[in-house]
Amino acid sequence: MVVASLAFVEFLVIILARDIYLNGLHIYTLGASSPDLTIPENYIVPVRIILEVDSMSIFMAIISATVSLAAAIYSLSFMKGETGQNRFYTLLLLLVAGMFGMVLTGDLFNLFVFLEIASIAGAALTAFRTKFADTAEGGLKYIVISTVAALMVLFAIGIFYAQYNLINIGALAHVMQYTMLDKIALVLLAIAFMMKLASVPLHMWCPDTYSVAPASITIMLVVASYACLYALFRTCFTLYGVSPDMVTVGWIVITLGMLTMFVGVTMAVFQTDIKRLMAYHCISQTGYMLLGIGVGLAVLNRPEALNTYGIAAMDGGIFHIINNALYKGLLFLTAGALFYRTGTRDLNRMGGLAHKMKWTTIFYIIGALSISGIPPFNGFASKLLIYESVYRFNPILAIVAMITSILTLASFTKAFYSAFMGAELPEYQEVKEVPKSMIAGMAILAAGIIFFSLFPGLVVERLAHPATEALINQGAYISGIMGGGG
């Protein structure tokens, strides 16, 4: 039933995506007498709860829908034998609702509410398998980080509300004055979202949480952190938009992106716990997205630079989000499959599993080649976009990004060798391939990767590029709300 409802959601999202690609921004006002009545009679500002969906939002929604569908199918076998199944799926749907709410809402306070929903559901799911000793620690770290981040968001919303009496993103962007208080609010929002997406100075919670959560939940948490990435972009581009400070903000985002990328991968190289290794890679990949978007932010004031390489960098960064959600999800699921059969996450105690788990091995190879940016795969397409455009912005940044990519390949080769290659170990004689539903969950993501690898141009043109346009085009978002019927 959960799977059916998520498949239905996926279907709806794809229809909506097609409609948005053809017709542009959509507005839905909850509780109004007509869906596009954003500003009620006798009011001059929007007061209702408004969903505002543009290409960027629907792009994130597609990611959320696909990954949660794969996660739900995977969970059918993976969580079998756990107690409290109905609670598990309830929380899973709540997490999905939180992610969708975050990416589709047009209202800052709603964003905060859905952030809290996703955080609480995520923390509960992380600590769900109470039979393992370390899950409670991971859950606690997640909830502490999320609560601190959510409080900072709430404080920033308070600042906006005190100044403008508004909490709607479009309406706020319309009247934004760039006062000192607004800058403080920007800093608060940026730190909060960076914290949630495990950018480097604030990344310490990420390996602990991701490694102990059930594999299907880990990939949901990854997507939930990309919902925060979306919120960061929405704040920087739509809420603040073109202002003189954006060069500084852009450089801060670039610097954090570089640090995230490099520190993440260097920490990952010597990990022996397979899910910790992947969690550090997850941090490292986030750095690429921050780099691409940061370059876009830094040149937002210079139209000629924006057109020559800024937009390409942002396309790359945004394309990388969906690529990473797919292949990182696939890798986490294969790690979960290994754990499901061997009962350990320690790479030193695995070996020779390719003999027994053929599908898992194939999926792992697809994921690992893709994340390392090996040419035919989609990771290469988005990384190439980032390298080329960033090189024109600043060559050093592109070189560091390439070194990161090489280190990524190195560590995944190591993991592949120790887990799958070599002779069959005597203690894993009994190991079989994982159940069908887990293979199906992995196959959905692998099919996504292969599709994106075959048609990168199509995906960039239809999904990533409209999302970039939507981010840059602040005016359209504002007039969707303030134009009285978009």
Added chain:
Amino acid sequence: MMSKIVRTMASFLILFVLIYGLYIIMHGHSTPGGGFQGGAVVASGVALLIVAFGSHSIHRSLLERRLSILISIGLLIFIGLAFGGMAKTFFYNFLVGSPIFGHIPPSGPNPGEMSSGGVIPIMDIGVGLNVAGGLSAILLVMALATTVMEVEE
């Protein structure tokens, strides 16, 4: 289990606590408060009973399973009403203006038109049921868990 004085007072006070909670739920649309606040007051009544009589004796009559039925009913009322307005928009207040559920009163002072919220009071009841059930269940489970730990020590 506390002393007899506490138990007698608790069984007397619980009536007022529950009535106050229900009052806040029912008047959520026109006075401060609402479903969540009223539900929390009702749950605090359950907390009073747990403190006075001990969690095990409360657990005998107030089962977690029944509380979860309460939660589900509350949620179904809420989402059902939200879908009820689907003809116009999700969450559209489709009952306002009808004779039983009231209409929007004119601005300014009025002699006290209590039913003016349309679907809002019914949604408050749904939220109230949900919060009262949920918080009571949480309190009860936590109280039960702590007593188990005391026994082990």
